[in-house]
Amino acid sequence: MDSNKLKSEAGLACPYLRPSIDAMVGYIPGEQPKPGTKIIKLNTNENPYPPSPAAIEVLRNLDSEWLRRYPDPYASEFRQAASEALGVPADWIIVGNGSDEVLNLVVRACAEPGRKVVYPVPTYVLYRTLTQMQSAENIEISYPEDYCLPIEELVAAKGVVTFIASPNSPSGHVVASAQLRQLASRLSSVLVIDEAYVDFAAETALPLVEEFENVIVLRTLSKGYSLAGLRLGFGIANPKLLAGLFKVKDSYNIDAIACAVGAAAMRDQAYKNECATKVKRSRAQLAVALKQLGFQLWPSQTNFLLAKPPQGNAEQIYLALKEQGILVRYFNQPGLEDKLRISIGTNEQNQMLITALITLT
Numbered sequence: 001m002d003s004n005k006l007k008s009e010a011g012l013a014c015p016y017l018r019p020s021i022d023a024m025v026g027y028i029p030g031e032q033p034k035p036g037t038k039i040i041k042l043n044t045n046e047n048p049y050p051p052s053p054a055a056i057e058v059l060r061n062l063d064s065e066w067l068r069r070y071p072d073p074y075a076s077e078f079r080q081a082a083s084e085a086l087g088v089p090a091d092w093i094i095v096g097n098g099s100d101e102v103l104n105l106v107v108r109a110c111a112e113p114g115r116k117v118v119y120p121v122p123t124y125v126l127y128r129t130l131t132q133m134q135s136a137e138n139i140e141i142s143y144p145e146d147y148c149l150p151i152e153e154l155v156a157a158k159g160v161v162t163f164i165a166s167p168n169s170p171s172g173h174v175v176a177s178a179q180l181r182q183l184a185s186r187l188s189s190v191l192v193i194d195e196a197y198v199d200f201a202a203e204t205a206l207p208l209v210e211e212f213e214n215v216i217v218l219r220t221l222s223k224g225y226s227l228a229g230l231r232l233g234f235g236i237a238n239p240k241l242l243a244g245l246f247k248v249k250d251s252y253n254i255d256a257i258a259c260a261v262g263a264a265a266m267r268d269q270a271y272k273n274e275c276a277t278k279v280k281r282s283r284a285q286l287a288v289a290l291k292q293l294g295f296q297l298w299p300s301q302t303n304f305l306l307a308k309p310p311q312g313n314a315e316q317i318y319l320a321l322k323e324q325g326i327l328v329r330y331f332n333q334p335g336l337e338d339k340l341r342i343s344i345g346t347n348e349q350n351q352m353l354i355t356a357l358i359t360l361t
C-alpha cells in the first residue's frame with residue numbers, strides 16, 4: 001500500500017505506532033565507519049588505546065560452553081569485580097548493555113505520561129529520546145554561559161527523574177560534588193549522576209549514593225576502559241532503588257562474553273589509569289595547540305574538547321576534515337552550531353588533526 005496514503009488517512013507517518021513514537025526524532029548516533037576504514041576517528045569519544053591485555057586474554061580463552069547456556073541474569077562476576085574496584089557492595093550495582101541501557105531502565109521505571117524528566121542543556125541528547133519514548137514530558141533548562149548548575153530551576157521543575165552528566169558532554173565540565181549534594185537533598189525524586197567520563201576527571205560524586213537513597217551514579221566501560229564495542233555499563237545505588245530497575249530489565253541483558261571480559265578489565269585498574277593519564281596529558285597538549293590556532297576552548301575533564309574555531313565556521317571545518325579522513329563531531333543545535341567536539345586521540349592522531357587545521361583556520 002502507498003505509504004503516503006496511510007499517512008494522510010491517519011495524519012501520521014506510520015499509523016501502527018504510538019503517536020508519540022511516530023512524532024519523535026530517534027537518537028542519531030555519531031558516525032561509525034566500517035572497521036578497517038582508514039580514518040582518524042575523533043567523533044564518538046572512544047579511547048585511542050587498546051583494552052586491557054588481561055581482558056583480551058579472557059576473550060581468547062572463552063569456553064564455547066558459555067555460549068550454549070544462558071548467561072547469569074545478574075552478571076555476578078562483573079558485579080563482584082566492580083564492587084572490589086570501587087569499594088561498594090555488589091548488591092548496590094546493576095549492570096547494563098552500555099550505560100545507555102541503565103539510563104533507559106531508570107526512565108522506564110519512573111517516567112510515564114503526565115510525569116516530567118528534567119536536565120540542564122546542552123547535554124547528552126539520549127535523555128530527551130528516552131523521555132519521549134515513555135511519552136513523558138521533557139523539561140530542558142539551559143546552563144548559563146559559565147556552566148554553573150541551575151539548582152533552583154532544576155528543583156522547581158519537579159521531575160520524577162533529574163539527569164546530570166558530570167563530566168558533561170559536550171561541554172566537558174564537572175559539576176562539583178557539593179552542588180550535586182545540594183541538589184540531591186532538595187529533590188524528592190531520582191537524581192541520575194551520569195559519570196560516563198569520570199575516568200578522565202579529578203572528581204567523582206560516588207560517595208553521594210551512600211548519603212542519598214534517591215541518587216544513582218552511572219559508569220561505563222566504553223570510555224576509560226576502551227571497551228565501547230563490548231557494551232557494558234553499570235549503575236550504583238541503594239538496593240531499594242535498584243530493586244525497581246531490576247524489575248524492568250531484560251532477563252539476560254548482559255551476555256556471557258561481556259560479563260567475563262568486562263570483569264577482567266575492571267580488575268585491571270592500573271592499566272585503565274595508565275591510559276587515562278596518557279589521554280589527560282594529550283588533552284593538555286591538544287588544548288595548547290588549538291588555542292595557538294585561535295580556537296576558544298572550555299576546560300575539559302573528559303576525553304574530548306569542545307572547541308570554537310576562530311571564525312565560528314564549525315560545520316565547514318567539520319566537512320573539510322572529513323574530506324581529509326578526520327572525523328570530529330558537529331552538532332547542528334542551538335548554541336553548538338559554531339563549535340566542534342573533538343575526542344582526544346593518540347599524540348600522533350592529534351598532531352595530524354592540528355596539521356590539517358593549520359590550513360583550514
Ligand code: PMP
Nearest residue numbers: 098099100124165196220222233
Ligand atoms: N552518558 C554520556 C554522557 C555519554 O556521552 C555516553 C556515550 N555516548 C553514554 C552515557 C553512554 O555510554 P555507553 O552506553 O557506551 O556506556
